[in-house]
Amino acid sequence: MKKGNSDPLTDAQKAELAALEALPDSTIDTTDAPPVTDWTGAQRGKFYRPVKKLLSLRLDADLIAWFKEDGEGYQTRINEALREYVEKHRGESVS
Template identity: 55%
Template sequence: MNKANNQPLTAQEQAELANLAAIPDEKIDYSDIPATTPEQWREAEQGRFYRPVKQQLTLRIDADVIAWYKSQGKGYQTRINELLRQAMQEEIKRM
């Protein structure tokens, strides 16, 4: 997915990414930016500043499902979103 416009990558974009991924590390020119060391990444946090854009929509979900999520306390919409994201990521891995 092209994150800039939420569109699938074109064949050309996929080919460019495949070509870049095929370049061995030894062939990458780090002369203008030296490679980082494992020590520099030791305390890094993945996704710390990433905040996906939210989109408001109307969604029909079975009443008993919503009642159960609401019974679990505040944040039920966030929990539903997290489960949907997990399902999406698992599906992407299988592709």
Template identity: 60%
Template sequence: MKKGNAEPLDPKLRAELEALSSDDSPVDTSDIPEVTDWSAAKRGMFYRPVKTALSLRLDTDVVDWFRRQGDGYQTRINAALREYIETHGGS
């Protein structure tokens, strides 16, 4: 999506959005069964850790090796660093 000034909404769409935003009635959930069995639930399935952008100097051969493994080399470098932390008693 392009940043900047968006084109104005057409009147029909604007009216529909205003109608939706003004309705404060509660949602009827009577047809949705209550979940009582959470045994198959997966904790943290959609969790994405906060990332920090930084400039880091690595040996060229190390970066080349990770890049040769294909797309996602930065993710694999992160995983390798995380494994090192876990192996060496990091918190």
């Protein structure tokens, strides 16, 4: 799924965020937020997104065609395949 970029922050929004960041935690009113006591549905790392780097990479045309067969998101699928390979081979010596 492709996501668009958010609109850039205005100067007023940046100033408001800076002012909020400067506040000590003790001044934050959390009385309207109920305490979370049930964590059974929690998922560790759900919102974690690794830093992406732009890279030019030469791949065989048949590999690209295979990943593109399922439509949009082929780059994500290539990334997932590489990550799976790395996880499987992590700790092995590279020769």
